[in-house]
Amino acid sequence: MSRLLKVTDIKVDFPIGKAGFFGRQTAYVRAVDGVSFEIQRGETLGLVGESGSGKTTLGRAVLRALEPTSGQIVYEHNDTSVDIMGLDRNGLRAMWRHMQMIFQDPYSSLNPRMTVRDVIGEPLIANKMAKGSALNDRVVDMAQRCGLNVAHLSRFPHAFSGGQRQRIAIARALILHPEFVVCDGAVSALPGRQFALPQPGRDFHGQRLLRVVHSTSAKAAARFCRRRAGPACRPMPARVCRF
Ligand SMILES: Nc1ncnc2c1ncn2[C@@H]1O[C@H](COP(=O)(O)OP(=O)(O)OP(=O)(O)O)[C@@H](O)[C@H]1O
Numbered sequence: 674m675s676r677l678l679k680v681t682d683i684k685v686d687f688p689i690g691k692a693g694f695f696g697r698q699t700a701y702v703r704a705v706d707g708v709s710f711e712i713q714r715g716e717t718l719g720l721v722g723e724s725g726s727g728k729t730t731l732g733r734a735v736l737r738a739l740e741p742t743s744g745q746i747v748y749e750h751n752d753t754s755v756d757i758m759g760l761d762r763n764g765l766r767a768m769w770r771h772m773q774m775i776f777q778d779p780y781s782s783l784n785p786r787m788t789v790r791d792v793i794g795e796p797l798i799a800n801k802m803a804k805g806s807a808l809n810d811r812v813v814d815m816a817q818r819c820g821l822n823v824a825h826l827s828r829f830p831h832a833f834s835g836g837q838r839q840r841i842a843i844a845r846a847l848i849l850h851p852e853f854v855v856c857d858g859a860v861s862a863l864p865g866r867q868f869a870l871p872q873p874g875r876d877f878h879g880q881r882l883l884r885v886v887h888s889t890s891a892k893a894a895a896r897f898c899r900r901r902a903g904p905a906c907r908p909m910p911a912r913v914c915r916f
């Protein structure tokens with residue numbers, strides 16, 4: 674197996690409280706503290722940790738959907754090692770065609786003013802990859818694969834249940850057929866059979882996944898989860914473990 678992604682010593686700090694004298698921000702919380710891991714092609718990696726331990730933050734930081742404070746991220750694409758931290762905005766956008774995230778919170782990630790058809794199809798339009806009937810066909814196909822039906826497409830995201838919204842978010846993330854998906858807690862929303870998603874060591878439509886799971890809900894992951902005891906008042910660092 675060849676390497677797909679290498680993440681080295683990634684750290685994410687969030688500013689907290691008000692900026693101090695002269696507008697300088699002085700207080701930070703370190704949500705991710707020097708995490709390193711690799712993902713091989715054909716492999717799903719599970720990321721396990723308590724609530725608040727930095728799983729979502731790490732997943733977003735790996736895609737630079739959130740700017741890491743420091744660290745290296747190297748992604749292998751078309752036989753080239755791409756330094757994700759060194760990309761400018763356009764370069765990053767181009768890579769996001771191949772690296773996508775299924776967000777944990779579909780309430781905030783879906784635009785309430787767009788129909789489901791537009792939400793799912795937008796990445797194809799933005800990347801000029803389909804239009805007209807070809808666009809419609811791809812949206813319908815992906816919606817159905819994710820357990821939605823055609824009648825749902827003209828409705829707005831607020832008119833769906835939490836699980837259905839997650840399916841919408843999944844369809845949107847997968848419509849470009851990304852090579853690599855950060856899948857943050859959305860596994861339970863997928864209809865069982867046709868989307869036998871993230872089985873240990875299996876892939877999903879050929880995509881590779883960084884799968885974020887909660888230790889309480891992930892039996893498979895719990896077996897691999899090696900926790901370190903830490904001070905009770907501090908969230909434990911998210912553990913990275915292979916399935
Ligand atoms: N925008 C932000 N500003 C300040 N602190 C933040 C921000 N986002 C997250 N945090 C803090 O960073 C830490 C990690 O949050 P994160 O959402 O990554 O946790 P998580 O492991 O995904 O939790 P959960 O299992 O509940 O989804 C938490 O302590 C959280 O309060």
Ligand SMILES: [Mg+2]
Pocket residue numbers: 728729730777857
């Ligand atoms: Mg989270």
